[in-house]
Amino acid sequence: METLNSLFYGLSVALELPNLALIFGGCLMGTLIGVLPGIGPVGAISILLPLTFQLPPTGAIIMLAGIYTGAMYGGSTTSILINVPGEAASVVTCLDGYQMARQGQAGAALGIAVFGSFLAGTIGLIGLQMIAEPLSFLALKFGPPEYFAIILLGFTFIIYLAQQSVIKAAIMALTGLLLSMIGLDPITSQPRMTFGVINLFEGLHVAPLAIGLFGLAEVLDNLEKAAPKKILKVKIKSLFPRKTHWLQAKWAILRGTAIGFFMGTLPGGGPVLSSFISYGVEKRVSKNPEKFGHGAVEGVAAPESANNAAASTSFIPLLTLGIPPNVVLAVLFGAFLIHGITPGPLLIKEHPEVFWGIIGSMYVGNVILLILNLPLIPLWVQVLKIPDKILYPLIILLCVIGAYSINNNVFDILIMIIFGISGYLLKKFAYEPAPLILAFVLGPMFEVNLRRSLLMSQGSFSIFLERPVALAALVFFFIMVGLPIYRFIRKKMGWFPQRQ
Amino acid sequence: MDKRNITSSIFFILLAAFVLLNSLSMGIGSFSNPQPGFLLFTTSILLMATCVMLFAANFYHRNTEINLAGLWANLNWHKNIIVLFSLIVYTTAVPIIGYISATFALMAVLFGLGEMKTWTIIVSSLLAVFLSYGLFQYLLKIPLPRSVWAF
Numbered sequence: 001m002e003t004l005n006s007l008f009y010g011l012s013v014a015l016e017l018p019n020l021a022l023i024f025g026g027c028l029m030g031t032l033i034g035v036l037p038g039i040g041p042v043g044a045i046s047i048l049l050p051l052t053f054q055l056p057p058t059g060a061i062i063m064l065a066g067i068y069t070g071a072m073y074g075g076s077t078t079s080i081l082i083n084v085p086g087e088a089a090s091v092v093t094c095l096d097g098y099q100m101a102r103q104g105q106a107g108a109a110l111g112i113a114v115f116g117s118f119l120a121g122t123i124g125l126i127g128l129q130m131i132a133e134p135l136s137f138l139a140l141k142f143g144p145p146e147y148f149a150i151i152l153l154g155f156t157f158i159i160y161l162a163q164q165s166v167i168k169a170a171i172m173a174l175t176g177l178l179l180s181m182i183g184l185d186p187i188t189s190q191p192r193m194t195f196g197v198i199n200l201f202e203g204l205h206v207a208p209l210a211i212g213l214f215g216l217a218e219v220l221d222n223l224e225k226a227a228p229k230k231i232l233k234v235k236i237k238s239l240f241p242r243k244t245h246w247l248q249a250k251w252a253i254l255r256g257t258a259i260g261f262f263m264g265t266l267p268g269g270g271p272v273l274s275s276f277i278s279y280g281v282e283k284r285v286s287k288n289p290e291k292f293g294h295g296a297v298e299g300v301a302a303p304e305s306a307n308n309a310a311a312s313t314s315f316i317p318l319l320t321l322g323i324p325p326n327v328v329l330a331v332l333f334g335a336f337l338i339h340g341i342t343p344g345p346l347l348i349k350e351h352p353e354v355f356w357g358i359i360g361s362m363y364v365g366n367v368i369l370l371i372l373n374l375p376l377i378p379l380w381v382q383v384l385k386i387p388d389k390i391l392y393p394l395i396i397l398l399c400v401i402g403a404y405s406i407n408n409n410v411f412d413i414l415i416m417i418i419f420g421i422s423g424y425l426l427k428k429f430a431y432e433p434a435p436l437i438l439a440f441v442l443g444p445m446f447e448v449n450l451r452r453s454l455l456m457s458q459g460s461f462s463i464f465l466e467r468p469v470a471l472a473a474l475v476f477f478f479i480m481v482g483l484p485i486y487r488f489i490r491k492k493m494g495w496f497p498q499r500q
Numbered sequence: 501m502d503k504r505n506i507t508s509s510i511f512f513i514l515l516a517a518f519v520l521l522n523s524l525s526m527g528i529g530s531f532s533n534p535q536p537g538f539l540l541f542t543t544s545i546l547l548m549a550t551c552v553m554l555f556a557a558n559f560y561h562r563n564t565e566i567n568l569a570g571l572w573a574n575l576n577w578h579k580n581i582i583v584l585f586s587l588i589v590y591t592t593a594v595p596i597i598g599y600i601s602a603t604f605a606l607m608a609v610l611f612g613l614g615e616m617k618t619w620t621i622i623v624s625s626l627l628a629v630f631l632s633y634g635l636f637q638y639l640l641k642i643p644l645p646r647s648v649w650a651f
Contacts (some may be wrong), residue, residue, distance in 0.1 A: 050642050167554050168505075171512055174547040178519055178540065185536035192526060192536050193519070220583065223613075224575040389614025390624070393607055396583065397628055400590070400606075405642045413591045421584060428571045429504045451534045459532030 006352070007129055010360025013353050019059055023361050026063040027368050030070020033087075035078055035380045036391065040087040041071035042437070043215030045331045046207045047398045049338070050405035057339035058354050062361035064335050065315075068328055069121065069362060072271055072311045073369045076113035076304050077380050080106060089271035089307035092279045096292060096299030103295050110377055111241040112249050112297055113304040118370040120257040120305035124312025125362050127261055128319075132348070132359070135320040139345035142321075144452035145463050149473035151446045154267035154323055156480045158435045161266065161273055166484055169435045172426075176436035179204060180443025187451060199411040206334035206441055208403040208416040210327075213433040215399045216416060217423025219392050241297075249301035252282050256302035260309030265316050267438070270326030274310040275303035312362060318343050319355060323442065327434040330441040338406075502558050502566045509555035516548040579613050586610065598647030599637075604629045 013019060033044035045064055052060035075090030080097035093113065100109035142150075155173055162169030182193045183203025194200040241249070256278040263274035282302040283292045292299050317323045322344030324330040336343045341351055348355045403416035423433050457463035464470045519540055529535030586609045594602040607625035616624070636642045 050636065051640060054641050167550060167557075170550050171509075171547065171554065174543055174550060175512065175515070177543050178515075178547070181540055181543075188536055190526065190536045192540065193522060220580045223579050223583065224572075224577050387614070389611070389616065393610035393614075393624075394628060396587070396610055397603065397607065397632060400587070400603075401632060401636055401642075401644070404645070405636070408643055410591050410595055410645065413587075413594075417584065417587050417591065420587075424580070429508045431508070447539045450539065454531055454534055459530060461531075 010356030013357035014360035022063040026066020027070040030067035031074035034071035034074025046210040047402035099295035117308040120309040124309035144449040148449040149470035157267040172435040173439040176439030212419025213423035216420025252298035252301040256305030260306035264310030264313030271307035274306040278306035505558040520544040599644040
């Protein structure tokens with residue numbers, strides 16, 4: 001009953017006229033970002049962060065949350081209509097969505113994607129609302145050893161769930177951790193890796209890093225390819241899927257939602273991975289797996305439901321433990337801090353209007369996106385026709401302003417350029433930048449909690465074994481680290497004899 | 501041999517070695533009293549070990565052959581050089597000549613890469629500069645860089 005009252009409170013915050021306008025604006029911008037290939041939600045939230053500086057914290061955060069959910073909805077449009085995913089979580093939607101469009105079923109594909117996203121997003125939100133509050137109260141009992149062990153496990157998930165090479169993801173995470181230590185030491189205030197540059201004393205900010213790695217790098221990567229966009233000339237007859245589509249998609253939507261719900265809460269999981277897993281599961285359980293890749297409606301319904309459910313539940317670890325589980329929420333974590341709010345177990349007590357306001361705004365945002373998406377699809381198709389030669393210079397300009405406005409300092413533009421070049425090279429060398437950003441954001445928390453734990457125990461590691469939560473997290477950590485190392489050595493080096 | 505992995509692992513080994521040396525000068529401390537260099541030291545050792553594993557695995561793996569030159573083959577990489585060069589010049593110029601002039605020049609270069617007509621480049625650049633200036637400076641009250649002559 002108390003949760004229901006809190007939800008009504010959240011809805012009342014979200015439905016205040018200025019906040020409603022911000023949710024609407026956020027959803028609209030997010031959908032636009034999701035529609036436009038070349039810039040994903042991470043870059044978008046970082047670039048658009050300055051737009052929120054003059055807003056009250058609640059309004060700022062709910063607008064950014066609106067951008068995130070909007071991008072998840074919008075990504076499917078480009079996947080279905082031009083076979084180019086607007087953002088990474090919609091990559092897998094291309095496989096069947098584009099084929100459906102080629103077969104004259106673009107409307108049905110877009111409709112299933114939007115309705116599936118709405119259902120999954122709403123179910124995810126119910127989960128968020130039910131789990132977040134009790135978990136927050138539990139997290140209040142956590143001390144440095146628990147936090148250290150949970151973040152360590154989080155690092156392992158980030159590496160383990162990498163989409164490409166696990167070892168390269170580990171290199172990225174360790175590099176992110178090193179970058180997080182630039183600046184004054186959090187305990188002794190001694191400068192570290194600053195090389196006398198005063199601008200580095202406060203450390204690097206997550207926004208110029210994210211803008212560089214996900215905004216500028218993405219533009220550089222697309223600019224050199226210069227392939228013209230081929231937009232399928234389709235006549236969208238009806239955006240409402242037929243009964244046969246619903247019958248085919250209903251279980252895919254539910255399975256996608258369940259996968260997304262679970263994966264969203266895992267560090268390193270989130271919308272991208274859940275969309276891939278749900279597609280794989282759907283193909284495996286299907287009686288006609290050969291249909292996949294040739295326009296199967298389940299191939300659109302499952303990943304789109306999964307990525308939206310994950311987008312909702314990924315807020316659970318951020319709001320309750322203060323641990324961002326994916327790279328978008330890592331940037332959002334930075335946004336919380338800019339607005340003077342620290343996400344974590346105390347958030348619900350100290351800033352209930354923000355905590356419940358976010359949840360309320362996401363319900364409202366889901367409804368807005370459902371209403372907004374279907375009639376606006378023809379508009380998004382027109383937006384897709386904006387030539388790259390106009391679009392990319394404008395994205396670069398937004399990157400520059402976004403980086404500068406964090407501290408009103410040109411030095412941050414330089415940092416953004418350096419990380420833009422790094423992101424471009426990382427892509428060339430097949431490294432994922434997401435683990436780097438996540439480790440960068442989690443780094444300071446990780447270090448402080450490790451050092452505090454060691455100071456508390458006077459250097460004894462037994463402190464991590466005496467506390468049940470820390471012990472459980474460490475057991476998982478050792479299993480997860482041990483298994484791939486064993487497999488890697490066995491496979492690559494042949495140090496162990498192969499079984500006959 | 502995947503030369504991408506060989507090259508990148510060498511780069512990260514050198515980076516880790518550099519951080520390791522710096523961490524030693526900061527002081528590592530002990531488990532009971534960890535100093536500022538403690539986690540830098542540990543992380544750089546781990547990074548080095550991971551990179552050595554990547555290097556070794558690729559060095560002995562001869563099945564795949566990926567050359568670095570192939571990564572830039574048939575691509576308009578010169579456009580990226582122009583973009584990056586203009587951005588670096590922009591960061592140097594913007595505190596001196598201010599947002600409006602510097603951004604106009606930057607946008608003219610960027611729009612120019614799209615091989616548009618001269619008047620389109622000028623009009624698009626002016627529009628981009630004044631719309632962004634109006635939005636951020638006046639509407640969102642975000643102070644944009646001024647020139648040394650304070651405009």
